[in-house]
Amino acid sequence: MKQTKFVFAIMFAILMVSPTLAQDYFFKDKAPFDASIPTPEEFLGYPIGKQHTRHDQIVAYFYKLAEVSNRAKIEVYGYTHERRKLVMLHVSTPENLNNLESIKSEHLKFVDPNQSPTNYNDVPVFIQLGYNVHGNEPSSSEAALLTAYTLVASNNPEITNYLNNSVIFIDPTINPDGRDRHTQWANQFQAKQLVSDGTDAEHNEAWPRGRTNHYWFDLNRDWLLAVHPESQGKLKWYHQWYPNVVTDFHEMGTNSNHFFEPMKPIGSQDPIMPKENYEDLNNMFAPYFASALDEIGSFYYTKESFDGTYPGYGSSYPDLQGGLALLFEQASSRGHVQDTDYGKMTFAFTIRNQYVSGFATIKAAVENKAYLREYQQKFFKSAMTKKAPTGFAVYEFGDAYDMNRNKAFVDYLLKHKIKVYKNGDKYTVPLKQPQHRMVQTMFETYNKYRDSVFYDASAWSVANFYNMKYRGLKNVNLGTEVTPENNTVTVAKVQPADYAYIIDYDDYNAPAALYYMQSKGLTVASAFKPFSIKTNNGNKSFNYGTLLVPVSKQKKSGQEVYKIISEAQSKYNVPMYTTNSGYSLTGIDLGSNNFRALKKPKAAILIGDGVSSYEAGEVWHLLDTRVHMPITKIQMRSFRGANLDKYNTLVMVSGSYSALDSIQRQKLKDWTSKGNTLVTIAGGSKWVIDKKLVKEELTKKPKPKKDEKPKAVERKPYVDAGENIGRERLGGAIFEVDLDLTHPLGFGYRNNKLPVYKNNNVFIAPSKSQYSTVAKYTKNPHIDGYISDTNLNTYLKPSASLIVSPLGRGRVVMFADNPNFRGAWYGTNKLFLNALFLGNRISVPTERN
Template sequence: MKPTHKLLSVFLFLLTCNVFGQDYFFKDKAPFNSNIPTPEAFLGYPIGEQHTRHDQIVAYFYKLAEVSDRAQIEVYGYTHEKRKLVMLTISTPENLSNLSSIKAAHLQFVDHTSNAKNYNEVPVFIQLGYNVHGNEPSSSEAALLTAYTLVASNSNEVQNYLKNSVVFIDPTINPDGRDRHTQWANQYKSTPLVSDNIDAEHNEMWPRGRTNHYWFDLNRDWLLAVNPESQGKLKWYHEWYPNVVTDFHEMGTNSNYFFEPMKPIGSQDPIMPKENYEDLNNLFAPYYAKALDNIGSFYFTKEAFDGTYPGYGSSYPDLQGALALLFEQASSRGHVQDTDYGKITFPFTIRNQYQSSIATIKAAVENKATLRKYQQDFFKSAVTKKAKSGFAAYEFGDAYDQNRNKAFVDFLLKHHIKVYKKGNKFVVPLKQPQHRMVQTMFETYSKFRDSVFYDASAWSVSNFYDMKAKGLKSARLGSEITSTKNWEKPISVTKSDYAYLLDWDDYNAPAALNYIQRKGVQVSAAFKKFSAKTNAGEQSFNYGTVMIPVSKQKKSSAEVYEIVRKAQEKFNVPIYSTNTGFSVKGIDLGSNNFRKLQQPKVAMLIGDGVYSYEAGEVWHLLDTRVHMPLTKIQLRNFRRASLDKYNTLVMVSGSYTQLDSIQRKKISDWVGKGNTLITIARASQWLINRKMVKESLTKKPKAKEKDKKATKRLPYVDASEHIGRERLGGAIFEVDLDVTHPLGFGYRNTKVPVYKNNRVFIQPSKNPYSTVAKYTANPHIDGFVSTKNLETFLKPSASLVVSRIGGGRAILFADNPNFRGAWYGTNKLFLNALFFGNNISIPFTGN
């Protein structure tokens, strides 16, 4: 029996190789150099038979660089889980040996002061990027095939590509997510393969492999650059400025294949040259059509997706003078899966991605002069064109929060935007190579040609950071900032035997407070303003100022000072020492308006039904900026979890269908003991709908019978557009914030921008002291919102409400204060809920 089984295995392996082996993918690229190992030979299985781990992909790329003089490899970064991010550079041996001079010649077309005309003489730079969504795995397998083809093929076609291009292959943009999905798909793979859609292989468990370690969507992170994967890529990108960049994805199993052009760009006044989204896309599209026609694959263009948001892999490079290209392949989400037209196999999905990769190289090589001239014109026009706003520059700077200033300047520098320091303000001129990126950061839009967006319709990042930017008609620049390494430090705190005062206005103050509390130091916070004499002279202190009373500690004054000194050094925050409790103005340090703060002990519910993006944003904020431990409780374990170890529970958007009446009572009883429940967006809606709080959602007023109109008949073909416009995919609105409320501590301006990407509308509380933030009379700042959503629902609503549950409280956010890890301006609202939540008493008014 054993020999028979062995022969059968060999037969099946050979059959698979014949169907899905080398000839299936690239028989037209022969002859191949036999000294270069194929991916199949290196891995020990044909491409498509298994999902390939990231470390195996990297190992194969190192092998190609080792055995071939056509390839070089570099590590451009590391993921959160310490996986390598690599770039394989491929060209002729001659080009690689002269790469530094070729790079210099290439960058002449990016330099707006250069008038280089040798468009056809310099190899075109092509960057093939794969697998930004970890559970869209076909493209990384195609990366292996593309790399092998370019390194091993001796065909005249490939030789021509190598001579006329430098190809940079990033095989896995999101290794952490890919390996999460790879492990899942391989461990649930059956023999024989199971194509049933409901099989476990095709249905990952929460949080799935799409996202990175902190559950961030990296295809939204090119602009925001929150994660190391994106930061490494941006640093690489601004060193090389490729002419063409690919962005490979997967979509629903019953789809076909998509390549650009996309839907028309959403803005009525796009900042991107129309030559990009019209001429260049239409120039490349026939290459993809021909390649897919040749293998009988079906595809579509123009009717889906949009590149309006500038933070995709298929849009950010467009703002750098490149042509960025989106591809979407119907997913087998496993090895084989049933569709309406039969079975879709993993090798089939890989082949389409591979064909598009080679077609991209072909199109770029054959149009390299056009691409180079376009990139040159792009950067020249950046310094010659005038903004329609009439502004020459933007000025910003928060007088009370230097760490938020620093974070925003750091952010601008990542995108090679020139920033200047003038007095206590910062100036960003529009006349610079990154002119269009400056517009992206500071301009806002209210008119759009489309009403349905694939993602966000607002991204004025100055609002993300709550930077009140002012447009200037003329620009006096001051001194250029090229790095924030030597950022101005606060006055060093001196030793005191009386008290220390931590300024809560600073973005890093919560992290410093967490550090101090975790060292066992007792603290209190000012619930009223005051002025005091300090080591830095007389200082005015805002609501929320943290006091560390030395004599009330169990530690010596020397130990307390060392903890305070290290907190200041570590987080660069303003901390002052004082030797008296008698204030110059306002409350004294012994006032009952200083209230003792509990150390936050925070848990968050996660698991099936919970929106992993929002959960990841909370986890990332506490992990990477506050350095606070967060207990993540799986919903399946909630029944046996004791909440008594925590004083704060976070619930982000989710369905929470797993929480029955007994478990809901468990939450209410725990809050009633004096604890704090924080809900975000749809979790706030859930809390209201379950009547766990005495709050209401904003509803459309009922029309009187005489005012009711007959339903208007509409064209069926327009249904998706009409319904889609009522989505709130992402827009920025202004709220009026009660800065005297503990949740508003640390804010000086009552007008704060917030991000809304949901249709959760909460009525202002009946308790007059509990509506902490309400949308202003004219709240719209940026992005698309329908008239119905704006006028009927949003304007009458509250953004942030506190509601009593027994002796505790629920803090209900209608919006997401931590959106994509980039909302520095509203992170403080969420952190205030953690640090001050247990000190929020809700005045009883009889309502």
């Protein structure tokens, strides 16, 4: 019977023609409607599901609802990279909206551990409906239009009850830049005679596709990392309201059905998230979803896939804020209609499932609002009494040599409302605070798991992302609280010099300052050995990589040089010093050949079909937004005709690079051999090894000994194949490497032990050259996250994380790991930037036989 309903529902969506029929398909059971409120199709000029709706049209409709109805108010909570508005529609009764600040004040008492209100059922429940974080999963934003209209226009007693008992916040498009990229594609290839063939262009977007934002980042993972304005705006909004329930609407493969929580059992051995959340609350809401989807004959499943272990999803971050986050995954039509194993699936059908799930969420939240409020109250009160498994009361951190990286990490913690204190030259973070569980998230590491097959990353101790050395303490004087206003970096203003300027390269912002000076025409050298010298600020010791600007060797006047130096310092807050003599107290003098002039990077990166848009976007984002350095993005289809001689550095991230035939590979090899630098990351490194552009090898499994008998193949249950194979996938974990601090790629680091992030199965054997293995995994490399025994002991431990291989007069810098992961790995960014800025100064010494 259900299958019959399912097929009928699909056919109904295909056959709908008139606006009335289209409207009834979605919400005929929500009548009567206020005729003065325009329906989405009246406003847009087409029925929902007829075509994909642009973000500006969605926003315009929301503004219209706020204009014509006293049930709705709209706010702008941010702007995307492409300056599209991020909006939130507040919907409730006119009385609730007029008293919203008072209701908010009452609501926030439940998240304040110092207050104990008991009027759980008297305050409207806060529900935040979030849609379309992945731009090419478009059905949910269309459902947002229908949901907003229904809540604003319906006079049905069911809707009236929801409005009386809740305040609903509708975020129609979390990723507007990606959505519009996909919308343009789907509408561009839509034919008047709809094509359901999955091979049609309409169902297959061009690279980089619309899933990600402007810089090709996955915003669904950015709730925790907070790198982008979309996420930063959302977090700021979130911590003003602390909704009780948050939805996260997605799409999945066309031949799937519909997924709602509960997910598969959580993977962590000792989850930070309360068990009451992922068991009791999920099981409380699930029957509502099942009932609503049964009513329209839609098929669904639960418990078999996805996991909420990573705390940075829209379906997990709110769980660490005392709310209930809910994931919905709808089979995608990937266009307007597409063939499936069960017939044709229409865009309208996918929209209706999302619409129905949204209202089931509202119903469940309203009917259980007292339980949700009491749960949120207990969540924050327990934060003040809960003991961490480690026994620590405080985490202490701070880097004595890099104030800007310190500031970036503290700024990051403050975005999550984590209380941070300054005690002398160290920062302290107590666990006894409302954000206790977020503190655990930032600092705790794990090596035991209930499940070894993760949907995504299994490690997220963000202190390691920033290469922030920290320690847990039982007790410490906290010091003075740090705020966004007083978390500043103050450096002594650089004074004019007649002889030379010296710039500290330990600072995270030093490469950006270097590029600024180079772009303004200054010649800058790097110290290949340490030294100490008398400066305007007394005798100072300087590390490998310290930058030198000799005044007399510039093509500009001393006054012009000082102006550029001052601008660089003002812009990037990097410590700078002057000296009136080239004679050092210890180490090399300023006239030594161990000071080597650096070429300004002229960088390009290969992008397009067969290339990881995620990794390419991470490179683009780093250079564009932090270093303020342009990089040319060369499409794979343009490589054949590209003049590579315009560049001295080329980046290749993970990818198949199948478009590069033997002729193009030779072109790449010849260009590198001229003295240029090829930088490869993860799969890109594997590619240059596989294609024999370099004389390096991947780590191989040891061959069995001659007298060792081969092991018999053990039979295993077929049903377990996916799980068993999945265990060997390295979804994302943190490891320790031993870094050669004397190598140019290691310049700017003070500690040879460095955390790196690995989310691939690329294992590179150490170079045969004694001087080319820049970073190697340590003897006990595991820091955080899941890795199988085979991957750890057979492949990772004997491997190198970073090597340099000579190629003619040039070199190939090969990263096995991702130094720029999700724009959040401040700790390893400098390894990558050193490859760009110091690459031309890297040679591979050879010994005589």
